[in-house]
Amino acid sequence: MSLLKQRIMDSAMRFFSEKGYVSTSIQDIANDCGIAKPSLYKFFSSKEDLLIEVYAFKIQDMYDQAEAIKANITLSPKDRFIRETLHQLEYFTELKFSIEENQVQSVQEKGKFISFCHCLRARQLNYYKDCLLTVYGGQIEACIWDLVAVYHGMMKEFTQFPNFVNQPLNLESAAIFIVARMEDMVVGILKTKLTPILQPSVIVEYVQHGLEGTPVPAAKNIEDLFRNLRSTVDELMVPITRKTELNEVAGLLQEETDKDQPKRMLIRTMLEFLQTQHELKNIVGQLDKLLG
Structure with a gap:
């Protein structure tokens, strides 16, 4: 350069x-x-191209240094994980301006930066997945994306929250705390054998599209949500008549949304009915957003 x-x-x-x-x-x-x-x-x-290259350069530097930490065989897997966590905390704390989704529109509604953000997020999620699998092994494979979500959330809050309260953060202590909490969570999940919240197939597809710089098509998201809705209904601990009723409404809802000119009021009524079953509220809420 x-x-x-x-x-x-x-x-x-x-x-x-x-x-x-x-x-x-x-x-x-x-x-x-x-x-x-x-x-x-x-x-x-353009200024947008400059922004992208600045970020790409900084982020690649972060990953290059992370690889050096990973290659340090004198450290235990846990100690390497702590070092990697600390390294990221230091990086994101130093990077004073962020590219959170609520700020992206101020750059350009449908510009190259949007694609860059999709790719950046996907790469970060993949990196977190590899970090967690390296330290905890294949035993967490089934719930890996739930753990990635928790780890990502802690990393984000520990780098942003100190700015809200105007208080510096001891990054080394934060790294040790985050890794300890992840270890607690892994032990708890393995002990209770919880059903994964985030479906691996959905997240993997999201990551694959992200690495290509594109979002998952809305139609594919809707299809996946309907599939998830039906499987969740089948697992409900409710009378058969209630399951039948919910499945029939879900089927009618999907048929209506597939029409060229769906009836919005009918869709709204069916969504509200499905939400009366509290276990379905999250899925139906996501459908509601995608169906507009």
Whole structure:
């Protein structure tokens, strides 16, 4: 990488952090680097391209360092997991501006950055999955995505919450705490043999699409939710007549949604009926959102 390109990226990172992406202009960055805008455009065709490359460079650096930690055979799997967790906490704490989904629209509604975010999230989930399988083994395979969700949630909150309360965080203590809690959860899940909440097939498909930079098509999501709805109804501890009733309504709902001109009021009525069975509220709620 040329020294000028590196200087542009360093300047962009600083401006995006201090002013925010939207408030930063290409002119700001060019002035900071002491160059004319046309010179900057020789390296980056747009501010969005600059943002993507800045993130891609930082994230690749994070993964390269993580690989070095993984390769350290002098550490036990648990100690490596703690080091990897600490490394990520340090990285995300240092990275002052985020690309959370609620901020993506301010970049561009349907731009390249959206695809980049899908790919970034998928890569991160895959990385977390590999970390957990490495330290806890194949015994957690069935519930791996539930554990990934919990780990991801803790990592996110421990890097963001201190900013809300304006209090610094002891990152090393946080890393040890997170790994200890994951160990507690693994022991608990294996002991109680809980049924996985997140269906592996659904998450794997989400990750595969994400690595390609695309979201899972809405139609495929809806199909998967209907399949999940029917299997959940079959597992309910309710009288046969109630199961039959719920299955019939679920079938009618799917038939109606497949029509070219579905009746919205009828769909709303059937969704509300299915939600009267509390075990189905989560699935039906997701269907409700996708059906609009």
